[in-house]
Amino acid sequence: MNHEKPKIGISLGDLNGIGPEVVIKALADNRLLNMATPVIYGSARVLSFYRKLMNLEEFNYSQVKNKGQFFHKSINVVNCWEDVIEINPGQPSKETGKAALASLKKVVEDVKEGLIDGFVTAPIDKNTIHSAEFPFRGHTEYLTQTFEAMESLMLMVGDDLKVGLVTEHIPVKEVSNHITKERVELKIRLLELTLKKDFTISKPKIAVLGLNPHAGDEGLIGSEENTVIKPVINDLKSKGKLIFGPFPADGFFATGQHTKYDAVLAMYHDQGLVPFKSIAFDNGVNYTAGLPIVRTSPDHGTAYAIAGKNMADEGSMRQAIYVACDIIKNRREQLVEK
Numbered sequence: 001m002n003h004e005k006p007k008i009g010i011s012l013g014d015l016n017g018i019g020p021e022v023v024i025k026a027l028a029d030n031r032l033l034n035m036a037t038p039v040i041y042g043s044a045r046v047l048s049f050y051r052k053l054m055n056l057e058e059f060n061y062s063q064v065k066n067k068g069q070f071f072h073k074s075i076n077v078v079n080c081w082e083d084v085i086e087i088n089p090g091q092p093s094k095e096t097g098k099a100a101l102a103s104l105k106k107v108v109e110d111v112k113e114g115l116i117d118g119f120v121t122a123p124i125d126k127n128t129i130h131s132a133e134f135p136f137r138g139h140t141e142y143l144t145q146t147f148e149a150m151e152s153l154m155l156m157v158g159d160d161l162k163v164g165l166v167t168e169h170i171p172v173k174e175v176s177n178h179i180t181k182e183r184v185e186l187k188i189r190l191l192e193l194t195l196k197k198d199f200t201i202s203k204p205k206i207a208v209l210g211l212n213p214h215a216g217d218e219g220l221i222g223s224e225e226n227t228v229i230k231p232v233i234n235d236l237k238s239k240g241k242l243i244f245g246p247f248p249a250d251g252f253f254a255t256g257q258h259t260k261y262d263a264v265l266a267m268y269h270d271q272g273l274v275p276f277k278s279i280a281f282d283n284g285v286n287y288t289a290g291l292p293i294v295r296t297s298p299d300h301g302t303a304y305a306i307a308g309k310n311m312a313d314e315g316s317m318r319q320a321i322y323v324a325c326d327i328i329k330n331r332r333e334q335l336v337e338k
Helices: 019-027 030-034 044-053 094-112 139-146 172-178 181-197 213-217 224-238 269-283 315-337
Strands: 007-011 037-042 076-079 118-121 153-157 162-165 205-209 242-247 263-266 285-289 295-298
Touching: 007 094, 007 315, 019 037, 019 044, 019 315, 030 037, 037 044, 037 094, 044 076, 094 118, 094 139, 118 315, 139 285, 139 295, 153 181, 153 269, 162 181, 162 269, 181 205, 181 224, 181 263, 181 285, 181 315, 213 224, 213 242, 224 242, 263 269, 269 315, 285 315, 295 315
Parallel strands: 007 037, 007 118, 037 076, 118 295, 162 263, 205 242, 205 263
Antiparallel strands: 153 162, 153 285, 285 295
16 A cells, blocks of 8 residues: 555645635644645745745745655745745735636646646636636536546535535536436536545435425426436436435525535535635635545635735645545555455
8 A cells, every 4th residue: 555645735726815824824833834735836935925925934834846856844835936926915816816816727737747646736826827728617617627537526625525426617507407317417426425535424314405496396396306306316216326306405504404414415606605605714725526636625715805914714725635535545545455
């Protein structure tokens, strides 16, 4: 078995957001070095700026001089650009958007070459990073294409709650057009597979939410439950899968029904993320399931309103690193078993 500590890449995200702050705060706890070798992809200048801003002068790191030669008892920094970038916390900037993309591309390059074992992405600003070079709605879509995955699953992971999405970053008016039997079944199968492979749950029990209010009220408030979602659930049940639903989304979490299942599949972004962030915001993690590599991220955005004020909570970033380490460990153990 590979007992080596996993090498975890960390992209800095938007430099004017809270990404650099939560990365520094999460890694300032030296106990993390006992379980992982962190590699920050960004700029030592940026880290120095935020280190001084937050009065964390004791935060130390080693700059990587030779590709892939990391210091295993230290925080590593890979410099992804040479130019001096002006940092204005809280202010969107195309320049920092370009830097965020440079950081992301470099960490992807290294994970493809096997130099790191997985990576965590700090938040990007979808507006400033968007360009001809990055025509995506977010990390998930970019990574799915980059790693040539047939499909991926946005999976929110908390201590006792996992929520996957059938549709992700699309307008609400387009959601129903994307709720097809093929897509719902594919997402359920991806969710079941990742629960088994990445979270070592041998027989996952999955709850599926309806699309419409009251899960359609037997067709009175929409037909998707009867024509799409129920047939998929019944078919998978007949094959021995523990899939249940569709449940009305409004009361499902409030009544604690989510605690009876290993994961919940929501039909669209806010249906799943509003309850998830209400329950698990401080330690929630976004995991991109279905990829050949391991990628996690904190469950928050750039938070420009508090950037540079030393107010950001690093709990979600720290948990994203822990979850990446756990999944890598689980995958390694399964390779040995095979």
